[in-house]
Amino acid sequence: MSSLAIDYAHKHQVRFLDELKDLLRIPSVSTLPEHNADTRRAAESLANEYRRIGMENVRLIETAGHPLVYADWLHAPGKPTALLYGHYDVQPPDPLDEWLSPPFEPTERNGNLYARGAVDDKGQTYMQVKALESLLAAEGKLPLNVRVILEGEEEIGGEGIAEFVASRPPELAADFVLVCDTExxxxxxxxxxVGLRGMIYTEIEVRGAKTDLHSGMYGGAAPNPFVALAQLIAKLRDESGKILVPGIYDGIVPPSSEELAAWKSLPFDEEHYRQTEVGSKELVGEAGFSVLERTWARPTLDVHGMPGGFIGAGAKTVIPAKALAKVSMRLVPGMTPADAFAKLREYVLAVVPAGVEVDVRLIHSGEPCLIPVDNPYIRAATAALREVWDKETVFIRSGGSIPIVGDFARHLGLPSVMMGFGLPDDNLHAPNEKFKIANFYRGIDSIIRFLETTGESSK
Amino acid sequence: MSSLAIDYAHKHQVRFLDELKDLLRIPSVSTLPEHNADTRRAAESLANEYRRIGMENVRLIETAGHPLVYADWLHAPGKPTALLYGHYDVQPPDPLDEWLSPPFEPTERNGNLYARGAVDDKGQTYMQVKALESLLAAEGKLPLNVRVILEGEEEIGGEGIAEFVASRPPELAADFVLVCDTExxxxxxxxxxVGLRGMIYTEIEVRGAKTDLHSGMYGGAAPNPFVALAQLIAKLRDESGKILVPGIYDGIVPPSSEELAAWKSLPFDEEHYRQTEVGSKELVGEAGFSVLERTWARPTLDVHGMPGGFIGAGAKTVIPAKALAKVSMRLVPGMTPADAFAKLREYVLAVVPAGVEVDVRLIHSGEPCLIPVDNPYIRAATAALREVWDKETVFIRSGGSIPIVGDFARHLGLPSVMMGFGLPDDNLHAPNEKFKIANFYRGIDSIIRFLETTGESSK
Incomplete structure (x- = not known):
């Protein structure tokens, strides 16, 4: 593997990491309105960086929420056009007291960089930025045409970019997408x-009395919204993890026998996974399916929190007037968010306990997607990865959701190459999120060689 | 009804109410450590007031938590000794945004005084103070011997006073207790x-993974503590309100047929109660029991809140590492807190869902109690109330818990007279707590006449 751009990247690794740290210091938590200014600041910081390295037409594209960042370089006539996607928003950092170093003060420990967004997705987005810088600085040009589109709402449903993609704007005219948001x-x-689960994120609200009531005076007469909500949730999922919403499994497209066979050959030790990644006393999930099948190719239902009532220390003897549950479902090929939400809502409203009223609200959703692997971009990617890592590439799915990948395919006809460099224990969405620094560097190399290989193979 | 003390009380009503407002401005929320200084300040304020009106031996008695307030006046030889009980601590004011006026800025509206603690129990404690002031100021003496004991931990289990009572100190040598904390x-x-439910207040903690996990990556493999907790809670109580803990109803002593007949003759309109007090679309509770039986004489189980996980606005796709539920049970005669907690804990630990670990912790508890009504103090009370209100007294129970009433009986052999002047819609423990101002004044009159009558009848 040799390339002027690779040489440049290796020479500037320390600076690249320092610049990433600056970006990670901006608490661009998209779901919290008090961080709206920070979120915009992260977008502006990336736009400035694209301008600095020589990208053109750099600008923020406003949406109803956080802005998109756009940049391009289109001076490779006859070559394909890559659309580079990433996101600059991050998950909330709570629970704060479990971080060993502050979430927005990037800290190096044991060869890792710890910070909220280190790997999801500022670190991986920044690999793209530094690959482009290395190519432009070392060669004075890019090996193919490049457009960049970043969003700031990936963690809250990505409505802004979804609308933008659906409008099929000229800014997104391309041949394929490079997504760096996986592992x-x-x-x-x-x-x-090559596969992502979709999702629906909902809120189930249960209302009982008109106001909070004393549990001594009214216990035995007033409905308790938390008990009712618990009874509802207990009807949504059995203890094995099987979802009890009628018809929810109808139409699911299972993985092919070839794909299942390939998954079986992956280096996966369930007991090691339980101990090092999950840490629970046992794993749970539907009987008859492996962990990889359950997390990649089966729908699941989770509760994320139940706001309301008394949550302070000590005791308050109140029957709360209302209770809320944040409930999401992951979806797999053959399911759609609209159908899954309709079935969930209909079922919940059919099993409402006595005395309470219930609303089920859809907060956001994303389609599941499967990527066809038989195209020149996937072939170029595996070639580039073989060069940089000296190993054959494995094809996996992810249990997570990147709804925009489905939108790129559906609205623009673009295949995505999901090339990510996180590790399974990187604590995405959890305290002590990290990115292995060596993988940040090899990720930059991999993107450089992928873009070069794609450009070369298409002359 | 005539009495120099009553005349004095009537003449000073406006000042009495203003002084109560000063006391209500002190946010003595006993369960919140950040209010510890305020809670002590409320105790000191009351102690100063007892000194000012002429009570003797006034002092704070320290406990492991908030202090007791003691005062006495023992210059009526041959007369009985009354022990006046009240509490100066209050419930937390949340949810704050539902208060029409600030909880710690007492506000008059529609003949009511609105504030946290207006009726529970600063307002009712203050009726005692002002009754004593009126008697001492108008007569220069009290009609019987009086001791006062106030606590600052009634809303958090009352451990300090319970230990003090159990030690049978000379400060509590008396013939009966006057408790002003009912309605x-x-x-x-x-x-x-004449009857109170007991209670156990518990926390059920469920732990799954070692850290918060991404619900996309791990949904289908990692246990979800909130789902597990919901499944547990659904097994504690059925939809009618019946508690499913095995053996929990064993040994319950039902009300006598006379008591049940008296309850049936009380002016109670279930539909009016549902609409004006509860406001839910229907009432709930065990089949075969009236509302009064369910809230006064049947055990109940309620969930007060479920801390943990993501409770902010918007979406966070996390599988929380742990979840907590604050769960209490109200107990009736024939049950004990120790037995009820043991049965609850044993049952919960027997039905733990797969993949999670569970702890059940007892936060505080109180015994249920029934007061014998055939004693001179109850007779003096009904006589005094007949004079002031021109009506016959009704005997009721309360679904709430005042554990110290049972302790006074068990450790000191003292009968309690629970004479309270709150109203059913006073929003105890809820936003917009209030005290009808006319009842504050008539309560003072009633206490004056009760003490005078008790003194007269025992010469």
Whole structure:
């Protein structure tokens, strides 16, 4: 593997990491309105960086929420056009007291960089930025045409970019998308993700009395919204993890026998996974399916929190007037968000306990998607990864959701190459999120070689 | 009804109310450590007031938590000794945004005084203070011996006073207790409370993964503590309100047929109660029991809140590492807190869902109690109430818990007279707590006449 751009990237690794740290210091938590100014600041910081490295037509594209960042470089006539996607928003950092170093003060420990967004997705978005810088600085040009589109709402449903993509704007005219928001199946194992689960994120609100009541005076007469909500949730999922919403499994497209066979050959030790990644006393999930099948190819239902009532220390003897549950479902090929939400809502409203009123609200959703692997971009990616990592690439799915990947396919006809360099224990969405620094560097190399290989193979 | 003390009380009503407002401005929320200084300030304020009106030996008695307030006046040889009980601590004011006026800025509206603690129990404690002031100022003496004991932990289990009572200190040598912490069954209906439910307040903690996890990556493999907790709670109580803990109803002593007949003759309109007090679309509770039986004489189980996980606005796709539920049970005669907690805990631990670990912790508890009504103090109370209210007194129970009433009986052999002047819609423990100002004044009159009558009848 040799390339002027690779040489440049290696020479500037320390600076690249320092610049990433600056970006990670901006608390661009998209779901919290008090961080709206920070979120915009992260977008502006990236736009400035694209301008600095020589990208053109750089600008923020406003949406109803947080802005998109656009940039392009289109001076490679006859070559394909890559659309580089990433997101600059991050998950909330709570629970704060479990972080070993502050979430927005990037800290190096044991060869890792710890910070909220280190790997999801500022670190991976920044690999793209630094790959482009290395190519432009070392060669004075890019090996193909490049457009960049970043969003700031990936963690809250991505409505802004979804609308933008659906409008099929000229800014997104391209041949394929490079998405850097996934992970390696294992360290030192180059990986392309070719399937994502979709999701619906909902709120179930239960209302009982008109106001909070004293549980001594009214216990025995007033409905208790938390008990009712618990009874509802207990009807949504059995203890194995099977979803009890009628018809929810109808029409699911299972993985092919070839794909299942490939998954079986992946280096996966369930007991190691339980101990090091999950840490629970046992794993749970539908009987008859492996962990990879359950997390990649089966729908699941989770509760994320139940706001309302008394949550302070000590005791308050109140029957709360209302209770809320944040409930999401992951969806797999053959399911649609609209159908899954309709079935969930209909079922919940059919089993409402006595005395309470219930609303089910859809907060956001995303389609599941499967990527066809038989195209020149996937072939170029595996070639580039073989060069940088000296290993054959494995194809996996992810249990997570990147709804925009489905939108790129549906509205623009673009195949995505999901090339990510996180590790399974990187604590995405959790305290102590990290990015292995060596993987940040090899990720930059991989993107450089992928873009070069794609440009070369299409002359 | 005539009495120099009553005349004095009537003449000073406006000042009495203003002084109560000063006390209500002190946010003595006993369960919140950040209010510890305020809670002590409320105790000191009351102690100063007892000194000012001429009570003796006034002092704070320290406990492991908030202090007791003690005062006495023991210059009526041959007369009985009354022990006057009240509490100066209050419930937390949340949810704050539902208060029409600030909880710690007492506000008059429609003949009511609105504030946290207006009726529970600063307002009712203050009726005692002002009754004593009126007697001492108008007569230069009290009609019987009086000791006062106030606590600052009634809303958090009352451990300090329980230990003090159990030690049988000379400060509590008395013939009976006057407790002003209950309510009228209906406005203009003088009421004595002769039964209280006991309670256990517990926390059920469920732990799954070692850290918060991404619900996309791990949904289908990692246990979800909120789902598990919901499944547990659904097994504690059925939809009618019946508690499913095995053996929990064993040994319950039902009300006598006379008591049940008396309850049936009380002016109670279930539909009016549903609409004006509860406001839910229907009432709930065990089949085969009336509302009064369910809230006064049947055990109940309620959930007060479920801390943990993501409770902000918007979406966070997390599988929380742990979840907590604040769960209490109200107990009736024939049950004990120790037995009820043991049965609850054993049952919960027997039905733990797969993949999670569960702890059940007892936060505080109180015994249920029934007061014998055949004693001179109850007779003096009904006589005094007849004079002031021109009506016969009704005997009711309360669904709430005042554990110290049972302790006074068990450790000191003292009968309690529970004479309270709140109204059923006073929003105890809820936003917009209030005290009808006319009842504050008539309560002072009632206490004056009760003490005078008790003194006269025992010469």
């Amino acid at each position: 390696l199946f294992a360290d030192n194992l180059p990986t392309l993700c | 009228l069954f209906a406005d203009n209906l003088p009421t004595l409370c």
